[in-house]
Structures are given as structure tokens and as C-alpha cells.
Amino acid sequence: MSTATIPTRFAADFRAICGAEHVSEDPAQLQAWNILGVAPALAVTPASADEIAGILRFANEHGLSVVPAGGFTQQQVGNPPPQIDVVLFTARLTAVEHYDVGDLTVGIGAGCTVAQLSAMVAKDGLFFAGDPAQPERSTIGGLLATGLYGPLRHGYGGLRDYCIGVRFVTGDGRKAKGGGRVVKNVAGYDMMKLLIGSQGTLGIITSASFKLFPAPRQTRTFVAVFPSAAEALQFRSQVLRSPLDPICLELVSPQAHELLAPGSPAAAGWSICLRAAGSETVLARYRTELGTAVVREMEGANEQGFWRTLSDFSPLAAERHPRSLLISMTLPVRDVQSVLNEVSTVAESNHFLFAAIGRVGIAHLLVSLWPAPDAEDSLVSFVDTVSGLRNRVPRDASLAVLHCPSETRHHISAWGPMPTDLESMRAVKMALDPKDILNRGRFLF
Amino acid sequence: MPVNLPGLVEHLREIAGRDAVLDRPEDLMLYEYDAGIRKSTPGAVVFPQNTEQVSQIMRLATALNVAVVARGAGTGLSGGSIPQAGGLVIAFSRMNRILEVDVENQRATVRPGVVNLQLSEHVSHLGLYFAPDPSSQKACTIGGNVAENSGGPHTLMHGVTVNHVTGVEVVMPSGEIVHFGGKAAESYGYDLTGFMVGSEGTVGIVTAITVKLLRKPEKIATLLGVFESVDDAALTVSAITAAGITPAALEMLDGWTLRTVEAFCHAGYPLDAGAVLLIELEGLREAVEEQAIAVREVCLSQKAREVRRAKDDDERALLWKGRKMAFAALGRVTPSYYTQDGVVPRSQIPAVMRHIGNVAKKYDLTIGNIFHAGDGNLHPLILFDMRNAEQFERVLSASSEILEFCIQCGGSITGEHGVGLEKRDLMSRLFTEEDLDVMISLRNAFNGRDILNPQKIFPTPRMCREITGPSQNPVLMQEGL
Amino acid sequence: MAEKPVSNFSSGEKPTWDLYSKCVHCGLCLDQCPTYRALGTEMDSPRGRIYQMVLVDQGRLALADSFVTHIDRCLGCLNCQTACPSGVPYGSLLERARSQIEENYPRSWLQRKVRSHFYGTVLPSFGKLARHAKLVRFYQRSGLQGLARGSGLLKLLGVAELDALSPRIESDFSFADLGRVYPAEGAQRGRVALLIGCISSVAFAELNRATIRVLTRNGIEVHVPQSQSCCGALHLHAGYIEQSRTLARHNIDAMLKPEFDAIVTNAAGCGSTMKEYAALLEHDPQYAKRAQEFVVKVRDISEYLAQVGLVEPAHKLKARVTYQDPCHLAHAQGIRSAPRQLLKFIGAEVVESPRADSCCGSAGVYNVTQNEISMKILDEKMGYIASVEPEIVATANVGCMLQYAAGIKRKGMNARVVHVVELLDEAY
Ligand SMILES: Cc1cc2nc3c(=O)[nH]c(=O)nc-3n(C[C@H](O)[C@H](O)[C@H](O)COP(=O)(O)OP(=O)(O)OC[C@H]3O[C@@H](n4cnc5c(N)ncnc54)[C@H](O)[C@@H]3O)c2cc1C
Ligand code: SF4
Ligand code: SF4
DSSP states (O other): OOBOOGGGGGHHHHHHHHOGGGEEOOHHHHHHTOBTTBBEEEEEOOSSHHHHHHHHHHHHHHTOOEEEESSSSSTTSSSOOSOEEEEEEOTTOOOEEEEETTTTEEEEETTSBHHHHHHHHHTTTEEOOOOOSOTTTOBHHHHHHHTOOOTTHHHHOOHHHHEEEEEEEETTSOEEEEEOSSSOOOSSOOHHHHHTTSTTSSEEEEEEEEEOEEOOSOEEEEEEEESSHHHHHHHHHHHHHSSOOOSEEEEEOHHHHHHHSTTSOOOSSEEEEEEEESOHHHHHHHHHHHGGGEEEEEOHHHHHHHHHHHHTHHHHHHHHOSSOEEEEEEOOGGGHHHHHHHHHHHHHHTTEEEEEEEETTTTEEEEEEEEOTTSOOOHHHHHHHHHHHHHHSOTTOEEEEEEOOGGGTTTSOSBOOOSSOHHHHHHHHHHHOTTOOBTTTTSOO | OOOOOHHHHHHHHHHHOGGGEEOSHHHHGGGSOOSSSOOOOOSEEEOOOSHHHHHHHHHHHHHHTOOEEEESSSOOSSSTTOOTTOSEEEEOTTOOOEEEEETTTTEEEEOTTSBHHHHHHHHGGGTEEOOOOOTTTTTOBHHHHHHHTOOOTTHHHHOOGGGGEEEEEEEOTTSOEEEEEOSSSOOSSOOHHHHHTTSTTSSOEEEEEEEEOEEOOSEEEEEEEEESSHHHHHHHHHHHHHTTOOOSEEEEEEHHHHHHHHHHHOOOOOTTOSEEEEEEEEESHHHHHHHHHHHHHHHHHTTEEEEEEOOSHHHHHHHHHHHHTHHHHGGGTOSEEEEOOOBOOGGGHHHHHHHHHHHHHHHTOOEEEEEBGGGTBOOEEEEEOTTOHHHHHHHHHHHHHHHHHHHHTTOBSOSSSOOTTTSGGGHHHHSOHHHHHHHHHHHHHHOTTOOBSTTSSSOOGGGTTOOOSGGGOHHHHHTTO | OOOOOOOSSOSSSOOOHHHHTTOOOOOTTGGGOHHHHHHOOGGGSHHHHHHHHHHHHTTSSOSSHHHHHHHHTOOOOOHHHHHOTTOOOHHHHHHHHHHHHHHHOOOOHHHHHHHHIIIIIITTOHHHHHHHHHHHHHHHHSTTHHHHTTSSHHHHHSSOOOGGGSOOOOSSOGGGGTTOEEOOSSSOOEEEEEEOOSHHHHHOHHHHHHHHHHHHHTTEEEEOOTTOOOOSHHHHHHTOHHHHHHHHHHHHHHHOOTTOSEEEESOHHHHHHHTTHHHHTTTOTTTHHHHHHHHHHEEEHHHHHHHHOOOOOSSOOOSEEEEOOOHHHHHHHOOOHHHHHHHHHTTOEEOOOTTTTSOOSOTTTHHHHTHHHHHHHHHHHHHHHHHTOOSEEEESOHHHHHHHHHHHHHHTOOOEEEEHHHHHHHHO
């Protein structure tokens, strides 16, 4: 386990910026905040964008590496950092900038958790459409930086669709903003798009504004089960071609079903879980349209619980199978079937089992793979499984390894080839964080 | 930047073909305008037919340090395609093929010169359409839509252009051809596709675009709420949103505008109303019927005099015709109009409408209002006659006062038309020096020599007080007055 | 301040501020303009053409080659006028611009000679036209056609030999029909005067007969007034405004009679021009009022038949028909549903092609004078038509019929081109 020591020299400078009680040098605590085994030398918790700008300018002067941190739920994602000088927590950035119930918009500090935001707006019958795993810990800043989403992505769109403004500090310490608090706005470049999914490598998000939605008064989930993925996906295509307009449309593989609901009678097949919102009449129409394929309906707490668990698929899988791969893939819709076939082939040839879920309407798959009980658990088999998949995904797809056994880290790149030109991405990085201060070594460059 | 490099035109002809370059003054004068009010003549115009040609053109322009401005249909309202610095215009009117329609993925890949509505018509028989529907959709190009991140009435429900673009092919100033995104809804890596959309041609030249195609809804209900006053209508807008209904479109026309429009298209708008709301609901039949009832109730509770519902497609088309044609229909009563594009939080619509009324009185101008009320995106149209220089001054003052008010309400200076030349000086009211500095560093990351659409978006200090007196008024000068 | 600009138009009829200032250069017309779609240049768009008129009027552009080229390239199809929400009177602007060109722009000697002969001497006189037609027929029958090819002379005559484009001159002209009255069959429901047209009377005598048969079988008495003349459309569109006025007066004298319920034509171009007589003669103290009365009575054949209603046809037509709007019917007269209604009434399966109301590129003599652009426009149009796989392409104007016949040949399609009236004739 490596620990940087240089920044301790600078601890006083950081204390001067954000106050002594907000700078930590406690080794035990720092150890707890290790990222893939690398512990930070210093932790700071600034209170404002100005303080963050001060910290980052300082870091630029001295070439320190800074890791922005929210709820620490996704820090193990990405390549192992060579060294972490400073971990910067956004926990104190929780102010509500604006909350316009009538306008259905909210602007909130990056350190606020998703659960806090959701609870705040729920009181007014509104609804924040972000549904990442572990919402109690996941922060708004982290949500944006990782671009994460859950099943609601199908019906409500992604962050790029409903994040309408962002304030941030660039890697080189400039305070900046994009967008604003109105739902339609084309003044200036769309900075929201750059920051969403930037994995904390371009700037530190300090606050963001969002469109909210009216909370659905009633929802119901319909579950249809099929003997094969092919049949399930065919059903999905039927739904997509129909006039139905569900808010979630999720595929759950047999193993995934078992993983989500351990102990429950193993599902014999592949299920499509469709969640609809609307009045009784509307929901009755869903029932008619979906027909006899539906074997189960869920409502109320039961339903809530089901989707909550589904959102937590990633942490659940990693917990259940610590020695596993968790792979996230974005694809063109048509390729879901062939990619699932490839997953199955690659898993089989490496003696792995797999569980898959996915927003099959927009073609985002999450696949967990682990060595079969009787198989040899070797580094090579993990590496081969990933490279096997990477070689087989179609053009226009991108594939990230969100979790893998620690010893394989240095052999498996977290990020594979991407459809977007790498040199252009590098140009953006150079423009905002020329000294590579933020999340050095963890993302693309 | 005058193009006095004799080699340029010859080179361009070699690249794009002899009949694909304009350089005679009598032709170039036809590229000095768009649908806005600014004018400036380019040094040459080239009509590429493929990406390779665009790449060679860009390489040449960079080598010769010539400014380059892309042009779609020239329907922009912010001066985006005006070659303010002279230089070269790349016109996409001959690069207008629909390259691929991928039904299963619900994607189409098109060249930038494809006309917005043509794409929807092309895929209509498949039950699909391209959702962004600017009122200029009959003529504007998808390249232009991407550059401006255009919206339209139905973007209230479906989102603006950026929400429908998943991939782009871009030619950089260096001539390099790069790809961002693809057919997937999202992908890992920076979202440069999203960044490209709305960058107003200052970052790269877009040569192909992959867009989402949506399925046509099962049911559409179009309602017309008739109100005695703009205030009542404006309050209804927030009330509808507050009732948890997201209409597909929610448009407002004020009394003066609807009378003017009615004279042209006989859409059946009541002539004595203070304002009307055009409300469209779409989706599953059952859901639409329920919402239609709810919307009617909300309207009536907000003092609507009457709520009508289109009986069939013809009636619906007629109601929309009035809306879609409204901008230009004002051309019937005025030689020119100046369109503003401010945005306010929806709840501020009543306040801003009152403000606009006061501004009109203060400057003795006629201002029509027809706008995307559901988004809070205003389009005050200020009427003028360019022969009257003094009046034009009042127009400019009135429009900055309106935009100033939008900013004070927490809004923005443009919701869909872009900053371009029109609003660049207001950018510093919305953004700090440092905000703008960050954006400029991003522009420079791609377009470091500022040859792509120079003098757009960002305030240029020496241009700040460009419009001061009649003698310096570019519009009037160009009109020869 | 710049000096007060000096217009490069001469006094007299010219595009004026009142007319062109209605154009707010919004560009909404661009994609509706066939020449813009074919060429992609602003100069060849409606907005650009109007702007060029502005530039000439403001003294920034010479009334010279460039201006003339782009105005010449205009089809006059008025697709832009339909598209324009600002109500720009493009038709009048164009006529005025063309009249300015005729007045002030020296064309080459040959062009001038041929144009003035054709517009000044041939067209107004049916007798001469007949002789010309006979001459052309003689050309077609003798092997001389090949010789004439490429000479340019016949092209400019508009009844040229551009193979598929040239009308087949039928052996019996309707001139023989002049002055005749055709009684209604069955109960009489109306009485009309029929304009037999100039080009069409030569080239499509059979069409005129069919028109008469359809009318009479539907209970309409048809008069073919003796002293009618060419409607003046070609003159008007080419910039010979005065000559078109003379022809208008002539036709008013010949056909404005109280006993006629309507003045009917089967040529969309003639109908739209006759409907313009009131505007044309607005300042003629003697004719202004009568011109208004005349206009009220002018009907396109489909408009008239849809108005009076068809009787039950003898045969139902069982065919897949696509109807292509002639510009002078859809854009100039706003008649779109009548022909479709009639086709459906006689049993046709009417399939709509994309851009059915976009110009085919025929536009009078355009397909001859601007052949290359015309063919580009035609090819685009044929692509749309082919996409709906029709058995029959129906339209309502002879110029368009010739153009579509050429298009079908070029595309190697297998479809018949007809006038709506011909299909009606088959049904009755
Ligand atoms: C009557 C009327 C109604 C309108 N209604 C709406 C509306 O409802 N909503 C709305 O959003 N807008 C509206 N507009 C504005 C305008 O139509 C849109 O901005 C449209 O997207 C412009 O498209 P265009 O093809 O005309 O682009 P242009 O005006 O030619 O260009 C616009 C910008 O795009 C850039 N550009 C064009 N092509 C490319 C390319 N290939 N690569 C890079 N940059 C490029 C240009 O440089 C310029 O900056 C309206 C305009 C009019 C006249
Ligand atoms: S002619 Fe009409 S549609 Fe065309 S640019 Fe002018 S105002 Fe717009
Ligand atoms: S009349 Fe036809 S060809 Fe001429 S400008 Fe209008 S649309 Fe174009």
C-alpha cells in the first residue's frame, strides 16, 4: 500500500484555505479512503467553489494529484491511481441554490445525496429521475461525474437530458458554469454534457440544476418470463414497437434473478420487467397489450423494493461474488441479442457463469461474470474474458469494467475503446486540466 | 479577413469542382444574409459534396488562415451563418443525402444539408419521425439544427436537438475527420457529441449526424384554450405544469399576434381573445384522454373563456399552421421584425409578459408574442421598418431591456436561436469573465486559430458598442440607407 | 450616410419596395423551390431572386447577365408563393422583373428574333400556329427532324423536337371546332364557354374533344367561341406584359357572355392567367370592370366538374393512380382537392407521392430553354413518383404531361401519363 507524503508539507496551506478542522492527516482515516489500495496523503473538505479553486490552483502550482470524492460509492471504478496527493470531499457543498416547485426545477450543491434530494422534492409531489445504486450515499456531484443511472433511464432519459445547469471548478482552478436554471437554454457551450460522465477528470462539480418531474401517482410492474434471452428480447421489441410508454423496461437473466432475490424460487428463465405509470384505465391497457406473457404483477412496497434492489445490482453482485467481473456496456439497441450471445460464449469458454440485467430499451447492459464453482480461478481467465468480450462487441459500443479482482487490475484496463475520438477527448482534458491534476491515471490518459 | 489570396478559389475549384465555388461579387452578395438582421459578405462560397472535400477545404483554409463559416439553409435568427469576418462560406445545400435509416435501432444518419422536415417525411411510412421541430422545419437543415441546438414546439416533451443526436462526424480545422458517439444512446468517454451540439459552428464542421427517430404516438389531442388576457393564459401555463401534466407542446399567442395570423391562415383563432394557448397531448390513447379532460379543467379554472379540441387531423393541422407560420406571417404587416429568444422560469411568464407590454409602450413599438410557453421560451417579435433608423434604435433598446429582464428573472438570453452575432455582447451579463474564459479555452482546444465562425458567441471587446448610431448601423448601411 | 441609391430598373413596371419588402428573408420557401433544390445556390432560390431584385433596385447589382441568368432560370412555378407565410407576391415580382429584362436587357440577335417572332407573331394567331404545327409535323414525318436537332431554333419555339418532350402533333386540330356548340346529353345542368388553348389545341386536339365529351355527358352544354385567342400566359411569364393585355381584352370580348355559367379551360396555365385578367387590366378604364366579371367565371375543368358534381360513371376505373399537381393549378389557383375527388369518384386508387405539388420542370418552354436544370428537376420528381409505384400518372396540364412522359422514358418506368379529363372520358 503506497501513501504519498509530499502534501503533508503543504497541510498548513490547505488549512489556510479551508480551515484546520476540514483538513485531515489522520492515517487511519486516510487508509480507509484508499482507492484500489492507494491511500491519499491528505483529505480536504472545502466549503465553497472559491475554496476549491484555491485548492486546485495550489495543486497546479505544486503538481499535486487531486481526487474529487462524494459518497465514495464509485471510487473503486477506474484504473488504479499511481498516487493520490489529495482527496477532496464535496460533503459540505449541500446548499439548495434554487428550488422552484412551480417550475419543476431545482439547483443543489454537489455534496447533497440523491436520497436527500429525492426526499426534499417528494414532499411537493415531485420526482428526481436519477436512480443510481446506493442513493443514500451517492452524491449529486458523483452521480454527474460518473454519469450513472438506473432503470428509470428508460422512461425519463439520462442526466444529459435533464441536467440543465452546472457550476464547477476546472482542473486548473477556474470557476465556471454552464447552462442555468431554466429548462431551455442555448447560451454558451453545453458544459453539462462535458462534465457528465467525465469521471471527475475535467473539473470538480460544485452544484447543478435539474428538471424535475411530477411524481407518478400510481405505478405497476408487469413481469414476463421467457425460456431464452432471444424470446425475451423479441418481447422487448414488441413493446418498443407498441404505443406503450413504460418508465422502466428491464431484462433480468436467470442468474441475475437469483442474485437479486436470493432464496426466492429460481426463475426458470429470462424476464422482462416493465414498469408503467398511469391511472387504472391506463394500467389496464398495459395489461391487455402485454397479454398472456405476463406472469406476475407488482405494486406498492413490493414493487418499490424490487426496483430498489435492481438499482443496486452492481454492489450486490460485487458483494456476492467478490472475485468477479462487473461489466457495463452501452450498445445500439439491435446488438443486445448478439452481445448476450457473445457474453455467453466467452463465459462458457472461460468456465465462467454470468448474471445480466439491462435497460434493453436503450441497450445498456450490466453483466457480472464469475468463475464457475468447479472451474479454475486464474488471472488469465479473467483477462481473457474481458479481452474476449472487448474483441466481440460491435462498433459504436463501449464497454467498461466496473469491478474486477484486485490482482487483475493491472492487467485489465477499466476503459476499452470508445466510439468517440480519443485525441479530441485529450484536447478537452488539456483545455480544462492541463497539468492532469484531477483523477490522474484513472480514466483515459 | 479579405480573401485576396488568388490561389484560394482555384484550389477550391480543384477540390470541389468548377461549378462548386462562387467568387463573383454578384453571387457573393447573396450570401450576406440569413433570416436575422445582420449582413456581411463572404469572400468566396464553396459547395462540398462529401466529407473528404470538406476536409481538404479545411486544410486549405487553415493553411491560408482564412475564416470559415458553415451555412445550412440560412434560416438562423442570430446571425450564425453570417460571415462577419468575410472569408469562406461552406454551404451544405449539396451535401444533403440521407445516408442510412436504421429502423431497428431507430436511428438515421444524415448529411448536414438534409432539411429537417424531409427526414421526418422520409421515414413517415415506417411510423417514425425526427422529433425536433423548429417552426422553420420546412427549410432549415439538420446541420443548422445541430449547430444551434434548435428546439420547437414539441421539444417541451421530447427535448431539443441535443437530446436526439447520438453521433456526429466532424471535420476539424486541421482537416482531420473525427467521429464522436455513434448509434448507442450513450457511451463511455467525454460526451463530445453533446458538446458539439449547440457550439454554433465554432468548434468543428459537422459532416454527418446520427439522430434518434421516434415512433409516432398512438393518440394526439390538440386543444385551444381561449383567454381574455395574457395574464390568465400565462398563469394557466404554470397551473398545467403544477397539475403534473407534461404536454407535448404548450404554445402561446397573444391577442395581437393571433389576429394577424388569423388574417393569413384562418386557423379559427377567435379574433377578440386576449391570448390563446395551443396545447398538445400525446401518448397512449387512454392517458391522452384523461389528460385532455384535466387540461380543460385547469384552463377553465384559470378563467379560460372556452377550450376547444381539434376534431380531426385537418383541424389539428390548421391550428398548427397558424402557429408554425406565425413568425413569417408577420411579414404581411411589417417590412421587418426583430425576434428575441429570451427564457424565463415558467412561473415568471406573467411578469415578463407584463414587462414586455410596458416596454412596447415605453418605446412606442408593436411587439407580438408567440412562444413556447411550456418551456418559458419567449419570442417577442418587435416590428420595424428598416427605412426608419430612429425607430430601429428604439427596437434595439427595447430588446435589450426585455432580455435584461429575463436575466433578472433567472432566465437566459437565448433558448433555441443561439447567441451568434446577435447576443454575444449580452453573454457577459449571463456569464463571468472566468466562465467565458473556460468556454474559450475549449473552443481553442479545437479551433485554436479562431478560423471557425470567428466573432460569434463570445463578446469581442472592440465590437461591444457596434450599434451606436444610425451611421454605424450595419443593417441600415447594407440597405444603402 | 450612403447616397440615395439609384435604381438600375427603368421606370414603368418594376419590382417595388411595396412588393419586395414583404420578404423578410426567412428562407422558408427554399426547400420548396425546384431550382434551389436542383442547384443549391441562393441566387436560384426565391429568397435570392427577390434579393437580386432588391439589389438591382438599390443600384448594387446591374441589370445584366447575372441577374438575367437567375431570373431566366426561374420556373415561375410559384411553389415559393404557396410556401411563403409573409404573403410575398412573387408572381407579380417575377413578371415585373421579366418585363424589366425585356425592356432593358439586350439579348443576342438570334434569341431576340426568335423570341419576338414566337411570342409576337406565332402564338397570338391560331392560323400561324397551325401552319407552324404543320411545319413541325412535317419535320417529324420527314427525316428532317434530325437535321433540325441542335440548331436551337426549334427548341426556342417550344414545340421543338427534343424527342420525348415534343408534343405529338395530332393530325386534326381543334381549330375546326371553333364556333361550334355541343349540346348537353340528358338533362341540361349548365352551359360553359371552353377555351381551347393554343399549344394544346395544336398538340392535344384529342384532349379538347375529351373535355367536351365529359362535359356534355355530365349535362353541360359546351360552346367553343369563335374569336377566342391565346390566353396570354406565355407572354406574361416571359415579360411581354402589354401583349398579354391585348390578348386578355380579346378573350374578354369573345367569351364574357351572360349565357355562360363559366369559362372553362383544361390548361392550368391558361386558367391561372385568365384569373389574373382583373389585375392585369386594373388600370384599363374600359376593361377593368369586365375583367373582374370575367375572372369570377373562369374555372379549371376539374374545379368546375367538382363544383357541379359528376353523374354516376359508366365504368369504374380500377387502377393505381398518382395525381401530380400542376403548379398553375395548385400554387397559382389553389386547386388541389378537386382533381383528386374526381379521380376517387370514378373509382381510382389515388396514391400520394412525396412532393406531389412540386414543379415537374416543364414550365412552359422552360424544359426547352433550360433543359439541363429541367431534367434535374424532373429526375428528382420521377424518383418520388416511382416510389409509390403507380400504374397511371395523372395531371391536369398538357405541359406537365409531356414532361412526365419524358420522365417515364428516362426512368424506364412502366406507367401511362394522362390528363385527369382523359380518365374521366374513359369512365363516361
Ligand atoms: C420563421 C422561422 C422560425 C424559426 N423557428 C425556430 C424554432 O421554432 N426553433 C428554433 O430553434 N429555431 C427556429 N428558427 C431559427 C433557425 O431556423 C434555426 O436556428 C435552424 O436550426 C437554422 O438552420 P439552418 O440550416 O438555416 O442554419 P443556418 O442559419 O444556415 O446556420 C445556423 C448556424 O449553424 C452553423 N452550421 C450550419 N451547418 C453547419 C455544419 N454542417 N457544421 C457546423 N456548423 C454548421 C452555421 O455556421 C450557423 O452558425 C426559426 C427561423 C425562422 C426564420
Ligand atoms: S419569399 Fe417568403 S418565404 Fe421566401 S424568404 Fe421571403 S418571406 Fe420568406
Ligand atoms: S417560381 Fe418556382 S422556380 Fe421560381 S423561385 Fe418560385 S419556386 Fe423557385
